[in-house]
Amino acid sequence: MKPHIILASASIGRKTLLQKLGVPFSIQVSAVDEDKIVTKDPYKMLALRARAKAEDVATKIIQLSNSQINTNYPIEKNTRRYTLDAKRFLIIAADSMAILGNKTFGKARDKRHAKTIVQALNGQTHDFVTGTTIIHLSSVIPGLTGNLTKKDPRFREDDKFVEINRWENISTCHMSPND
Secondary structure (H helix, E strand, O other), X not given: OOOEEEEOOOOHHHHHHHHHHOOOEEEOOOOOOHHHOOOOOHHHHHHHHHHHXXXXXXXXXXXXXXXXXXXXXXXXXXXXXXXXXXOOEEEEEEEEEEEEOOEEEOEOOOXXXXXXXXXXXXXXXXXXXXXXXXXXXXXXXXXXXXXXXEEOOOOOOHHHHHHHOOHHHEEOOXXXXXX
């Protein structure tokens, strides 16, 4: 039996990627405030944020299954808690940012912030890093990170770039979902 994939993210880019792959999934957004998880090492920070998001969603799923008597998912007694059948759910969580020198850039908060990100990374070679955690409710695969070094093309008009690509889709100058 294939596990049901749960994307622990509201990311348009991640959602689009799974859709393009034809992978059935559902979305359960984490309530974790990632801005409160800060370390000096951005790679470690991304791994910690991804794990916190995945664990938050796993906890929600377990609580939901415990509160529903007529659940469609088998519940198995564990020594400390009741959990869902571990073969049923695969939770994927991630956090990404760009790194330019000793500066980090996350997702744009608003149009003005998007323009600031575009201006800072415009034509610069920088790393784009994603920390990922996958939970299969019986095991955790923490701390996976992917690193992409890229140089964005130089844009002449930052305002026009932000308008055309919608600031909501600009994640450290890596546009989603039409990258």
